[in-house]
Amino acid sequence: MVLGLGGMMPMPGRFLTAVTLRHRGQITLFDCGEGTQVPLKSSGFGIGRLSRFVLSHLHADHLTGVPGMLMLLAQAEPDHDVQIIGLPEVNRYVRTTRRILHFYLSYDLHYSNLDPAGGSWRGDGFTLHYRLLDHTAPTLGFAYEEDARPGRFYVERAQELGVAEGPLWGRLQRGETVSVRGAKVRPEQVLGEPRRGRKFVYITDTAPCENIMELLRGADLAVIEGMFAEEHAAEAAEKKHLTARQAAEFVRDSGCARALLGHVSPRYKNNELAVLEDEARGVCDRVSLAQPLQRYEIVLPD
Ligand SMILES: [Zn+2]
Ligand SMILES: [Zn+2]
Numbered sequence: 001m002v003l004g005l006g007g008m009m010p011m012p013g014r015f016l017t018a019v020t021l022r023h024r025g026q027i028t029l030f031d032c033g034e035g036t037q038v039p040l041k042s043s044g045f046g047i048g049r050l051s052r053f054v055l056s057h058l059h060a061d062h063l064t065g066v067p068g069m070l071m072l073l074a075q076a077e078p079d080h081d082v083q084i085i086g087l088p089e090v091n092r093y094v095r096t097t098r099r100i101l102h103f104y105l106s107y108d109l110h111y112s113n114l115d116p117a118g119g120s121w122r123g124d125g126f127t128l129h130y131r132l133l134d135h136t137a138p139t140l141g142f143a144y145e146e147d148a149r150p151g152r153f154y155v156e157r158a159q160e161l162g163v164a165e166g167p168l169w170g171r172l173q174r175g176e177t178v179s180v181r182g183a184k185v186r187p188e189q190v191l192g193e194p195r196r197g198r199k200f201v202y203i204t205d206t207a208p209c210e211n212i213m214e215l216l217r218g219a220d221l222a223v224i225e226g227m228f229a230e231e232h233a234a235e236a237a238e239k240k241h242l243t244a245r246q247a248a249e250f251v252r253d254s255g256c257a258r259a260l261l262g263h264v265s266p267r268y269k270n271n272e273l274a275v276l277e278d279e280a281r282g283v284c285d286r287v288s289l290a291q292p293l294q295r296y297e298i299v300l301p302d
Contacts, residue, residue: 002290003039007263026051036065048076055086057139133206146197216254226261244276252284260290
């Protein structure tokens with residue numbers, strides 16, 4: 001769910017860009033600017049399920065909501081630890097604020113320092129890939145990739161090999177070799193090719209760069225900044241942001257299945273945002289403007 005689609009500052013009727021991703025009962029929050037706890041409260045997501053913060057860069061519109069969110073989460077008394085995942089300077093901001101404000105937390109906080117050169121962070125049932133983008137401060141873009149699922153189970157083949165329905169089927173599906181009347185049956189004899197997991201991508205605050213393409217390739221859903229209209233392309237280049245049209249070009253060329261534009265400039269009023277969407281859709285009709293608080297489901301590809 002996109003909690004807000006604003007860039008730079010929260011405004012009446014427009015919260016800052018932040019995204020919740022729910023997977024395996026846990027919520028990952030991508031960025032947390034000032035005021036993000038307000039749309040999160042309206043979202044219907046249980047705040048107590050918030051398990052990790054993934055933070056793109058050290059600019060206020062992506063970070064200053066973190067202390068309040070941590071305090072809000074303490075009230076929900078989660079029964080799990082919470083991860084702060086970002087560049088070392090981003091984690092230092094959170095750690096220092098925590099120390100200075102000296103607020104109480106009812107859970108353990110862990111920090112994962114990401115390498116600015118890019119890499120992968122292993123989670124429960126997924127991998128978070130991250131790459132450096134091209135912005136006025138070091139900024140990471142992210143691809144949250146669900147683990148591959150076992151291939152389809154072919155019942156007829158199992159029966160032909162003499163494996164009767166029961167616990168042996170489950171073991172084969174989990175990738176174990178089983179024996180039936182002295183003969184070995186290997187999982188690949190009864191399973192199809194592993195099926196890929198789903199992929200969500202979060203990219204904001206960047207000039208066009210190759211790593212955008214790398215992250216977007218094969219994504220099922222992306223939230224990508226489309227901060228400016230073409231009319232203000234020079235400003236986008238100077239401040240190292242994407243225009244809506246540039247974002248759409250990346251979506252088109254990467255084969256990303258669906259993308260939502262976010263991080264729009266405060267210079268555009270809500271009734272002017274259609275221009276950004278129109279310019280993007282002129283390039284690729286798989287792009288639309290993010291609708292705050294609408295749930296977007298990523299269905300399993302097969
Ligand atoms: Zn920003
Ligand atoms: Zn920024």
